[in-house]
Amino acid sequence: MTSKQLTGYDRLHNARLNKGTAFTEAERSAFGLEGLLPPAMLSLELQVARRHDEIVRLENDLLKYLVLSDLQARNETLFYAVLRSDPATYMPIVYTPTVGEACQKFGHIFRQPRGIYLPISARGRVKELLSNWPEKDVRFIVVTDGERILGLGDLGAGGMGIPIGKLALCTACAGVPPQYCLPVVIDVGTNNQALLDDPLYLGLRQSRVRGGEYMAFVDEFVTAVQQLYPKSCIQWEDFANINAVPILERYRNEICTFNDDIQGTAGVALAGILASLRITKQKITDQRFLFLGAGSAGTGIAELISKAMAETGMDIHEARRRNALFDVNGLLVTSRKDIADFQRPFAQDRQPIAKFVEAVKALKPTGIIGVSGIPKLFTREVVETMAELNQRPIIFPYSNPTSRSECSAEEAYRWSGGRAIFASGSPFPPVEIGGRKFVPNQGNNVYIFPAMAMALFATEAERVTDEMFLTAAQAIAEQVSEDNLAAELIYPPRERIFATSLHVAERVAACIFDQGLARVPRPADIGALIRSCVYRPVYPE
Numbered sequence: 409m410t411s412k413q414l415t416g417y418d419r420l421h422n423a424r425l426n427k428g429t430a431f432t433e434a435e436r437s438a439f440g441l442e443g444l445l446p447p448a449m450l451s452l453e454l455q456v457a458r459r460h461d462e463i464v465r466l467e468n469d470l471l472k473y474l475v476l477s478d479l480q481a482r483n484e485t486l487f488y489a490v491l492r493s494d495p496a497t498y499m500p501i502v503y504t505p506t507v508g509e510a511c512q513k514f515g516h517i518f519r520q521p522r523g524i525y526l527p528i529s530a531r532g533r534v535k536e537l538l539s540n541w542p543e544k545d546v547r548f549i550v551v552t553d554g555e556r557i558l559g560l561g562d563l564g565a566g567g568m569g570i571p572i573g574k575l576a577l578c579t580a581c582a583g584v585p586p587q588y589c590l591p592v593v594i595d596v597g598t599n600n601q602a603l604l605d606d607p608l609y610l611g612l613r614q615s616r617v618r619g620g621e622y623m624a625f626v627d628e629f630v631t632a633v634q635q636l637y638p639k640s641c642i643q644w645e646d647f648a649n650i651n652a653v654p655i656l657e658r659y660r661n662e663i664c665t666f667n668d669d670i671q672g673t674a675g676v677a678l679a680g681i682l683a684s685l686r687i688t689k690q691k692i693t694d695q696r697f698l699f700l701g702a703g704s705a706g707t708g709i710a711e712l713i714s715k716a717m718a719e720t721g722m723d724i725h726e727a728r729r730r731n732a733l734f735d736v737n738g739l740l741v742t743s744r745k746d747i748a749d750f751q752r753p754f755a756q757d758r759q760p761i762a763k764f765v766e767a768v769k770a771l772k773p774t775g776i777i778g779v780s781g782i783p784k785l786f787t788r789e790v791v792e793t794m795a796e797l798n799q800r801p802i803i804f805p806y807s808n809p810t811s812r813s814e815c816s817a818e819e820a821y822r823w824s825g826g827r828a829i830f831a832s833g834s835p836f837p838p839v840e841i842g843g844r845k846f847v848p849n850q851g852n853n854v855y856i857f858p859a860m861a862m863a864l865f866a867t868e869a870e871r872v873t874d875e876m877f878l879t880a881a882q883a884i885a886e887q888v889s890e891d892n893l894a895a896e897l898i899y900p901p902r903e904r905i906f907a908t909s910l911h912v913a914e915r916v917a918a919c920i921f922d923q924g925l926a927r928v929p930r931p932a933d934i935g936a937l938i939r940s941c942v943y944r945p946v947y948p949e
């Protein structure tokens with residue numbers, strides 16, 4: 409019996425087919441549902457309103473997360489209808505910051521499983537485990553090994569919350585059909601002692617496997633995915649730098665794949681900068697950026713900004729030198745002995761500087777970007793110095809979740825005398841200072857990865873290139889209206905994320921066709937192609 413023909417109780421307990429109280433009289437009789445539901449019939453709109461009413465009354469965000477997660481397991485259409493009805497309200501719950509707390513408490517709040525768990529104890533059998541997934545045509549995989557979940561560190565198998573949340577947004581924000589999406593955790597152990605000591609921890613109870621054995625397991629995963637799902641894209645999420653960079657380098661020219669923390673974050677940061685320049689009326693080649701944090705997110709942003717500078721004719725090496733990095737050991741300068749290959753292009757030819765504020769004074773950046781995962785490092789002195797150096801300092805504390813932000817929105821606005829152009833990775837509520845209201849921007853990769861997923865899905869792309877992220881950044885920035893800019897908004901409003909994402913997906917898809925990387929024929933109307941692929945949360949008749 410195919411799932412389309414499921415009847416009675418089985419149909420009510422299949423999240424994709426369930427309509428709950430929205431089953432019509434005819435359906436109730438055809439599917440053997442009579443007596444299994446209360447007699448009244450509700451519309452989808454009423455069901456959405458009922459859930460909204462329930463959720464708004466709950467006293468904390470983790471409870472809201474759980475109610476939504478249960479809904480996703482019970483009635484998928486309604487879940488996405490709820491998310492799409494009010495993305496600005498629901499994104500912070502299914503995604504950052506609340507998803508971070510859900511990952512931390514994963515074993516304690518665990519209910520129904522979702523996705524595929526690949527413990528390294530199953531090495532040699534990854535394909536067999538993946539084959540247990542009920543869908544046979546998977547197109548988009550988000551995978552983590554849980555080692556660097558947002559800025560929260562090693563959460564082991566609890567990291568599964570991230571692929572689940574990211575994929576929910578691919579569907580809610582860009583219409584990628586949920587049946588093609590697969591969340592995966594590669595479980596090689598955890599070095600988080602508190603988790604290892606917790607009787608409710610759900611992952612492998614061992615320290616992390618490293619080196620050749622680790623990479624062989626990742627290889628086995630990639631090979632199995634290629635065999636089972638040849639049209640799929642793999643999105644790497646929240647790996648530690650030591651693995652994120654080599655994994656991306658290993659596969660980026662072999663398969664359709666990208667790292668959201670490196671490339672997605674880069675795209676969204678560049679989008680924010682491009683829009684900021686419309687406020688300051690400056691050119692990108694006049695900018696200098698100083699990054700707090702020199703990991704793969706920092707170098708990813710620095711590289712994409714450099715490419716955008718180079719596009720306007722600047723020498724790429726000169727462009728890279730305008731993007732300086734600062735980490736626990738100070739400014740990355742050429743004389744330092746602890747610099748990794750991926751950081752070297754950004755090393756500055758000058759004396760070492762140990763204090764971040766001294767680096768700000770010496771380099772006179774037009775913008776500072778925080779990707780350290782450590783809160784409060786954009787101190788009052790740092791922000792005040794930026795405000796002395798610049799009429800409109802760009803201040804982007806990008807670490808997630810909100811508790812890890814390098815400064816709060818209020819601090820940035822207050823300490824800069826209201827002159828900061830501010831964007832954070834996770835959301836901050838509006839602030840009022842001296843009678844003036846500021847609505848903080850959220851520069852999160854949610855503007856990028858759902859749209860990227862949709863473009864790759866619609867075109868069946870073979871590879872993911874930096875040009876696609878440059879295109880995505882431009883496509884986001886051009887959707888910021890003059891009215892938005894006048895209100896200091898440098899990203900399109902979150903309320904409009906769906907329309908925004910479809911536009912970005914269309915532009916990226918055009919780039920994919922231009923680069924000859926599509927596996928479907930180029931249509932006359934690329935927007936129509938995207939729209940024809942979009943999942944809409946309405947009940948089938």
Ligand SMILES: O=C([O-])CC(=O)C(=O)O
Pocket residue numbers: 504557558559646668669807808833852853
């Ligand atoms: O999930 C987010 O909000 C952004 C992201 O990828 C990260 O911080 O790792």
Ligand SMILES: [Mg+2]
Pocket residue numbers: 558645646668669
């Ligand atoms: Mg991430």
